[in-house]
Amino acid sequence: MTPFALPDAAVAEIDRVIARYPEKQAAMLPVLWVVQRERGWICPDAMVWVGDRLGCSASAVQAVVRFYTMFDEEPVGRWKLQVCRTLSCELMGARAVIDRIRERLGVEAGETTADGEFTLQEVECLGSCGTGPMMQCNLKFYENLTPDRVEALLSELRRGRPDFHDVQPVIYERPDMETYRAMFPRSGARRDGVSAERGA
Amino acid sequence: MACRRREGPEVAAPKILMQRALDRPGESHVLEAYEAAGGYRAARKALDMSPEALIEEVKKSGLRGRGGAGFPTGTKWSFTPRDSQKPRYLLCNSDESEPGTFKDRWLLENDPHAVLEGMMIAAIAIDSHLMFNYFRGEFSYPLSRWRAAVDEAYRKGYLGRGIFGTDYDLEVVTHCGAGAYIAGEETGMLESLEGKKAQPRNKPPFPAVEGLFRSPTLINNTETLATVPWIIEHGADAYMQYGTEKSRGTKLWSCSGPIANPGVYELEMGHDLMEFLEGDLGGMLEGVGLKGIIPGGSSVPVLTAEECRGAKMDYEGLRERGSLVGSGGFIVIGDNASAVDCLLNLAHFYTHESCGQCTPCREGCGWIEQLVRKILAGRGTQGDLETILRVSDLMAGKTICALADAMAWPAVAFIKKYPEEFAALCADPVDMDALAAAVGKVDHILPKAS
Ligand SMILES: Cc1cc2nc3c(=O)[nH]c(=O)nc-3n(C[C@H](O)[C@H](O)[C@H](O)COP(=O)(O)O)c2cc1C
Ligand code: SF4
Numbered sequence: 001m002t003p004f005a006l007p008d009a010a011v012a013e014i015d016r017v018i019a020r021y022p023e024k025q026a027a028m029l030p031v032l033w034v035v036q037r038e039r040g041w042i043c044p045d046a047m048v049w050v051g052d053r054l055g056c057s058a059s060a061v062q063a064v065v066r067f068y069t070m071f072d073e074e075p076v077g078r079w080k081l082q083v084c085r086t087l088s089c090e091l092m093g094a095r096a097v098i099d100r101i102r103e104r105l106g107v108e109a110g111e112t113t114a115d116g117e118f119t120l121q122e123v124e125c126l127g128s129c130g131t132g133p134m135m136q137c138n139l140k141f142y143e144n145l146t147p148d149r150v151e152a153l154l155s156e157l158r159r160g161r162p163d164f165h166d167v168q169p170v171i172y173e174r175p176d177m178e179t180y181r182a183m184f185p186r187s188g189a190r191r192d193g194v195s196a197e198r199g200a
Numbered sequence: 201m202a203c204r205r206r207e208g209p210e211v212a213a214p215k216i217l218m219q220r221a222l223d224r225p226g227e228s229h230v231l232e233a234y235e236a237a238g239g240y241r242a243a244r245k246a247l248d249m250s251p252e253a254l255i256e257e258v259k260k261s262g263l264r265g266r267g268g269a270g271f272p273t274g275t276k277w278s279f280t281p282r283d284s285q286k287p288r289y290l291l292c293n294s295d296e297s298e299p300g301t302f303k304d305r306w307l308l309e310n311d312p313h314a315v316l317e318g319m320m321i322a323a324i325a326i327d328s329h330l331m332f333n334y335f336r337g338e339f340s341y342p343l344s345r346w347r348a349a350v351d352e353a354y355r356k357g358y359l360g361r362g363i364f365g366t367d368y369d370l371e372v373v374t375h376c377g378a379g380a381y382i383a384g385e386e387t388g389m390l391e392s393l394e395g396k397k398a399q400p401r402n403k404p405p406f407p408a409v410e411g412l413f414r415s416p417t418l419i420n421n422t423e424t425l426a427t428v429p430w431i432i433e434h435g436a437d438a439y440m441q442y443g444t445e446k447s448r449g450t451k452l453w454s455c456s457g458p459i460a461n462p463g464v465y466e467l468e469m470g471h472d473l474m475e476f477l478e479g480d481l482g483g484m485l486e487g488v489g490l491k492g493i494i495p496g497g498s499s500v501p502v503l504t505a506e507e508c509r510g511a512k513m514d515y516e517g518l519r520e521r522g523s524l525v526g527s528g529g530f531i532v533i534g535d536n537a538s539a540v541d542c543l544l545n546l547a548h549f550y551t552h553e554s555c556g557q558c559t560p561c562r563e564g565c566g567w568i569e570q571l572v573r574k575i576l577a578g579r580g581t582q583g584d585l586e587t588i589l590r591v592s593d594l595m596a597g598k599t600i601c602a603l604a605d606a607m608a609w610p611a612v613a614f615i616k617k618y619p620e621e622f623a624a625l626c627a628d629p630v631d632m633d634a635l636a637a638a639v640g641k642v643d644h645i646l647p648k649a650s
């Protein structure tokens with residue numbers, strides 16, 4: 001097995017980052033960010049490597065990787081769809097958007113499609129509550145989503161246009177009332193327990 | 201229905217924090233635009249002032265922390281010991297993750313230089329030469345704007361060795377988080393910045409005395425710091441013209457929910473809540489009625505439609521109604537949504553985000569979530585509702601940080617204010633008088649007029 005290694009440029013970047021902090025271990029998050037950017041996820045060998053660099057144990061690195069939700073300890077799909085499930089988005093119909101993605105991709109939250117194209121995750125408030133429902137796809141935000149819009153987006157993502165890699169958010173027009181009414185949560189009715197139990 | 205682009209300002213009246221974006225939408229983040237509007241005059245002025253005078257000016261302005269706790273900013277600055285042999289650090293809290301809040305993101309995208317200049321002034325006031333901006337990990341687009349602003353400032357000699365031609369050295373490090381709400385709590389942030397899990401520290405010692413790398417550290421929210429240049433440039437007296445006697449100045453409100461014009465707004469403190477809802481926000485979406493409003497981010501108690509009437513949007517006004525300004529995350533809840541669903545949504549959030557150090561928080565959040573789930577599934581009982589209330593009482597004020605309170609308040613407030621909705625979902629009839637009595641026993645944990 002070849003030992004873990006990063007391209008020279010990434011190693012140089014890591015050394016520059018470490019030099020900016022009064023103590024080495026403080027560079028933990030930025031160094032892990034470089035590793036994840038280069039490798040797509042953070043494998044056990046990478047944790048040993050980072051620990052060596054920062055003068056701490058691999059288990060200290062692993063504890064950090066596990067604590068922060070943005071670090072992946074397993075490979076993820078080419079497109080990581082992180083849909084906000086928190087209150088403002090739920091009030092505007094996030095559930096309908098998530099359900100459409102689940103149906104179309106045939107995966108549950110936390111899973112990756114068999115072809116390795118998509119990972120679906122439900123995440124907490126992403127700071128775009130005024131334009132919810134919204135999701136983050138890799139580094140890019142998509143705001144004012146509807147089930148139809150997200151479905152169209154999935155096909156476009158499969159085709160993989162280059163502008164899906166920049167960070168400028170895509171903010172759709174707010175949908176009309178009819179669309180909203182179809183996606184708004186319904187209240188009052190006693191649940192059969194299925195939707196309330198999901199994710200328990 | 202109009203689409204509100206984040207590029208454009210969403211306010212009608214000229215104000216302190218949004219004026220530049222209002223004047224030059226789409227380019228207010230660039231140094232040239234910032235300086236044309238008077239930017240970096242305040243930092244130059246600060247370098248000519250004594251630290252004592254700077255702190256005094258901020259104290260006098262009445263500015264209070266916009267990160268959630270509302271602590272007087274100048275007073276906090278004065279706590280940083282100046283006689284210490286250790287270096288002092290300035291830390292800007294740009295980890296904005298309180299559900300319903302997106303104003304710091306707006307500032308970082310549209311006015312990053314104001315944040316940077318505010319950080320500089322705060323650093324000068326405590327004689328710090330190394331500043332950190334802890335950035336929320338998910339904020340890639342604001343980060344691109346922020347990094348560009350920092351590069352511009354370095355190129356101009358506003359950062360680095362001998363800033364503005366003086367002998368004052370000042371460096372800034374941008375530190376990206378990686379997804380943890382609790383890293384927004386100030387001592388959790390210190391741990392996170394030191395490369396560890398973001399588990400909050402016991403206080404004392406307070407960060408002002410023993411913070412980052414065991415050195416004195418001043419931590420302020422992004423919006424708090426972005427307000428500082430205006431105060432230093434125009435003076436505390438000018439700032440005090442805005443707002444009320446006890447809540448000075450203006451505040452950003454992040455508005456979401458089924459309203460016609462969601463977005464970020466800057467209001468003078470003391471604004472009438474219903475006037476705001478029906479005016480700037482354009483009222484509720486067609487066919488949706490008002491159920492309630494969470495005025496200050498998901499952690500503060502919800503106000504019923506009735507309680508919203510006549511409420512004033514400032515520290516005292518919202519407290520008088522039993523809620524708080526918090527982070528200014530103004531979440532409007534329509535009558536199409538269920539209060540029980542809302543509480544489940546938030547309980548899931550806090551369960552996920554609890555760092556797990558304190559038993560009442562770790563167990564309590566999860567317990568509340570499971571009980572609300574049970575009620576939603578139609579299997580709940582009166583006993584379950586009373587357990588939620590009792591558990592909340594065991595959490596509030598009994599843990600290392602305020603996350604436990606942030607779960608307990610919404611739990612008690614939703615049950616107190618919408619008891620029929622909870623009762624209607626329970627398996628057996630609920631004795632409403634007994635439930636009200638149980639609420640009465642824990643009501644003391646909710647914020648009250650002081
Ligand atoms: C659970 C929790 C989360 C917090 N999250 C944030 C946050 O995202 N941003 C923030 O500025 N303050 C947050 N705070 C408040 C900070 O602890 C701190 O009070 C604030 O950054 C101080 O700045 P200020 O005095 O300028 O408001 C949080 C507090 C708690 C208890
Ligand atoms: S109250 Fe909760 S989040 Fe805060 S330190 Fe304790 S366990 Fe962690």
Ligand code: FES
Nearest residue numbers: 084089126128129
């Ligand atoms: S609640 Fe979804 S972005 Fe804030």
